[in-house]
Amino acid sequence: MSIEEKAQAVQKAFGALKALGRDPTRLEFEEVISPTEAMLEGRRTILLGTNNYLGMTFDADCVAEAKAAIDRFGTGTTGSRIANGTYGLHKALEARVASFYGKKCAVVFSTGYAANLGSISALAQQGDYLLIDADSHASIYDACKLSSAEVIRFRHNDPEDLARKLARLEGKPGDKLVVTEGIYSMLGDTAPLKEIAEVKRRYGAYLMVDEAHSLGTLGALGRGLCEQADVEAECDFIVGTFSKSVGTVGGFCVSDHEGVEILRSISRPYMFTASLPPAVIAAARQSFDQIEARPDLREQLWRNARTFYDGLEALGFDLGPEVSPVVAVKLPGKETAVRFWNALIENGVYTNIAIPPSTPNALSLLRSSISAAHTREQIADALDVFARVGAEMELIPANKADRRRLAAPQGALRIVTGGATGRADAEPAATPRSEKAAVKR
């Protein structure tokens, strides 16, 4: 197939949907005002699709550490970890990630994608078995392609299906590595980790948990679902990303198995890409300090998540199965999802659109990610927009939208600056409205 024919195939698959409005892959934020607001198409827009769960991107201490690291170490390492790309900063961050989790070893990668690719492909080799949840992130599927191990899917969040598949492998040589996630990125549901850990123990398998969306959002110390489910000792490998709660970019694999150090010698996504730049490393390290020391951010995040989830539910939207920092609205088809997504943008609210085949069960979704930095007013404004647009598109009963409109104070539609940057003195719900922010949509 020629490149032109490939382009035609893509056009055939997505052209009709793109013709309904914007191309999600080409949106540009002209200016980022805060963790929760940006300028999009010249419009001040509430950000509900950034995975910036704790608002760390503008945290004053993280920004200061990043600036200081640039002054001291320069803008980039210009090399891979195995060549000239390991600085003291990288080793210090690895030590910090390990201490954060209370584990012996941590290996840092240049992205979360690379962390999954590099960890899974190197730990499961020829003759081994990878057992992955059906709803795994693309990085886990791609890691499986890079691995020489045999790959087996088990039904999403189904420990019994996992047990059946491990039972069929009993007596076969080779390691069995079970891969699951903490919070799943599409619907915001959590894995039944206690049950999965019990199954992996019963069959002598290893367990890896990708805490990409649960680091910083779950657990008393913010370590994620393994901490919350009290299975940290059972979890052999935790992978995660710095590009969500941590607020920068990068990824890691942490473990008590000292053998995880083999990643530095055999993991191609670790070895053959440039290492993270100093500013990113320094900000990430500071961010782990904040995540550990500031449970108030998690509390605020979950208050916001509950408010938003309950608000959408009251409006009559069909949602993901549980309250979560990821709130997914299920829509009755791709075209409706595209139209709704476009209409929300035109009304100053940015969410993520997700359609098949990127979604489980061929669902068409608008996915919102909530932040501790969202103000009470921003959550309320976003709900108002969902209500108005949802009623106009006849996705929800008009009377439910009317009820919300009538219950709101006069002139309620407004945008308020997302002032919280993860500081203790910046309570999002109490952030004063600035004159600059009072822009009518």
Place this chain on the structure above:
Amino acid sequence: MATLESVQNDIIRLLGAKVEGDLALTADTNIVADTGLDSVSVMDFVFELEDEFGITVPLDRISDVKTVRQLAETVHGLILENA
């Protein structure tokens, strides 16, 4: 022991319940191109085959499968391997 033909017939029966419209499935039906199912839905359909035949279907064994006949041959091969 299931035969290749019986496996193929079972696949046609189970897949038929997934396909909308009145498409007549045959051994030569292209599972993605002809049925309207996307690639993830096809992988999920494989779960039903695993339950039906008591086998595990590794991803690499179905990565090149396109037609109902090819899927039947793969499933039948796995049944024989596990016998």
